[in-house]
Amino acid sequence: MNKKSTEISLDGLINGDALQVKALYTLVFPKVESFIINNSGTREDAHEIFQEALFQIIVRAKTRGLTVEKNFKGYLFVCCRNIWFNAINKTKKTVRNDDVIGLKVDTDETLENILYQERWDLFEEKISKLSENCRNLLKSYFKKVSYEVIIQEFGYTSKNVAFQRIHKCKKKLTDLIQQDPKYKEL
Amino acid sequence: MTEEEEIEYIDKYLEGALKGEELKSFEHLLSTDPYFSDTVKVHKELSSHYNNSGYELNNKNKDDFRAFLKSDESFLIRDRIKQGQELFENASRQKSKTTIPWYKIAAVCILFFTVGVLFFNTNSTSSEDLFIEHYSLKELPSLIQRNDQSTDLAEGIIYFNNNDFHNALSRFESHKRSTEDYSPLVLLYEGISLFELGKTKEALEKLDMLIALNTIENPRALWFKGLIQLKNGTSAQAQAIFENLQKDASGYKIDEVNAILEALD
Numbered sequence: 001m002n003k004k005s006t007e008i009s010l011d012g013l014i015n016g017d018a019l020q021v022k023a024l025y026t027l028v029f030p031k032v033e034s035f036i037i038n039n040s041g042t043r044e045d046a047h048e049i050f051q052e053a054l055f056q057i058i059v060r061a062k063t064r065g066l067t068v069e070k071n072f073k074g075y076l077f078v079c080c081r082n083i084w085f086n087a088i089n090k091t092k093k094t095v096r097n098d099d100v101i102g103l104k105v106d107t108d109e110t111l112e113n114i115l116y117q118e119r120w121d122l123f124e125e126k127i128s129k130l131s132e133n134c135r136n137l138l139k140s141y142f143k144k145v146s147y148e149v150i151i152q153e154f155g156y157t158s159k160n161v162a163f164q165r166i167h168k169c170k171k172k173l174t175d176l177i178q179q180d181p182k183y184k185e186l
Numbered sequence: 187m188t189e190e191e192e193i194e195y196i197d198k199y200l201e202g203a204l205k206g207e208e209l210k211s212f213e214h215l216l217s218t219d220p221y222f223s224d225t226v227k228v229h230k231e232l233s234s235h236y237n238n239s240g241y242e243l244n245n246k247n248k249d250d251f252r253a254f255l256k257s258d259e260s261f262l263i264r265d266r267i268k269q270g271q272e273l274f275e276n277a278s279r280q281k282s283k284t285t286i287p288w289y290k291i292a293a294v295c296i297l298f299f300t301v302g303v304l305f306f307n308t309n310s311t312s313s314e315d316l317f318i319e320h321y322s323l324k325e326l327p328s329l330i331q332r333n334d335q336s337t338d339l340a341e342g343i344i345y346f347n348n349n350d351f352h353n354a355l356s357r358f359e360s361h362k363r364s365t366e367d368y369s370p371l372v373l374l375y376e377g378i379s380l381f382e383l384g385k386t387k388e389a390l391e392k393l394d395m396l397i398a399l400n401t402i403e404n405p406r407a408l409w410f411k412g413l414i415q416l417k418n419g420t421s422a423q424a425q426a427i428f429e430n431l432q433k434d435a436s437g438y439k440i441d442e443v444n445a446i447l448e449a450l451d
Contacts, residue, residue, distance in 0.1 A: 022273040038322045051267050055263060055267055089239055107252055114251070143236060146386070167194070178225070178228055186244070
């Protein structure tokens with residue numbers, strides 16, 4: 001492999017290039033490892049998550065024609081993060097107050113992680129179609145930032161103005177999602 | 187019902203604010219109007235999306251996918267990934283065993299710096315990503331003694347550890363009312379509880395109160411204040427706070443602070 005680190009792409013991975021995997025490990029794994037350990041996981045979890053994310057990306061490229069136009073390393077990190085969130089959410093639903101978050105990798109789990117990521121991609125694609133103001137506003141709204149703070153940060157004159165603007169953005173995003181046939185298929 | 191009224195109606199339902207007849211009529215609409223039911227589902231999922239709390243996934247009728255996941259090709263892909271991991275592990279072990287002359291170390295440092303710059307520039311790490319990477323409540327110092335289980339403070343910590351921040355706050359408040367000389371760390375726990383409840387402004391005020399006391403906990407208060415600003419997406423404020431923390435003589439989380447500042451630059 002004569003590619004430079006910045007040229008890492010999906011093609012090399014799909015062709016089963018183990019050196020490409022190694023290069024991704026060198027560039028992205030430390031960040032993933034640090035994220036997992038900071039979020040109640042272990043180094044072993046980080047390895048499993050990383051492999052599962054790579055596997056998921058290759059499978060989606062082969063079966064559904066996934067393409068990642070830019071920032072492949074960033075996308076790989078997002079996939080790792082989402083697999084971990086999915087594992088954490090399931091732990092929360094089943095056993096509360098348990099520090100151990102198990103990552104069970106089998107066909108059903110992989111399928112679920114793929115569907116989770118596809119849903120995440122769809123939502124992000126639709127969010128990216130909104131104006132920057134709408135994107136920031138909805139982020140604050142869904143993160144439950146108080147109306148007082150929203151009014152101050154976005155320079156609105158009243159709660160009613162903020163309320164109207166939020167609802168307009170929310171309606172636009174909901175329509176974009178509902179109108180996409182992919183949403184029903186996922 | 188106008189579109190705005192409909193959205194408000196859904197919001198109320200999702201917040202659990204609909205009661206009695208209002209709730210009944212909402213549930214009736216939900217079961218009889220498929221478009222309305224879809225809209226409610228999207229709203230629920232948007233909230234989950236922004237808070238990383240998962241989706242309602244439908245993994246039925248995905249037999250074609252299952253077939254691929256069980257195919258020989260699928261096992262081959264996993265093998266190749268494993269090989270890549272082994273190559274990485276071997277290279278890491280090799281590197282740690284070898285003694286490297288100083289000029290090679292210098293060259294590697296330059297290379298890593300360049301790759302690092304490229305990585306962060308092309309990766310456009312968002313403040314949200316930085317928050318997720320560094321926010322952890324595991325390192326919070328303990329506030330209670332092992333045999334101290336019945337006081338307001340102990341109960342507050344138990345609620346806090348169980349992510350019941352509302353009750354934790356009420357116990358911390360009682361503790362402060364009944365104790366003249368409470369630990370400044372209580373303010374940190376209060377600030378984090380408020381943040382977890384989405385009361386960002388109040389959380390920052392609590393941390394400012396702690397900082398104003400000028401105790402040994404100052405670096406920790408700055409650390410969480412910076413992280414909250416990252417979560418808020420207010421990167422400029424976060425950067426100023428982390429720069430302040432970088433100058434602190436304690437060297438608190440200095441490697442992580444440097445990494446955050448480098449990513450924010």
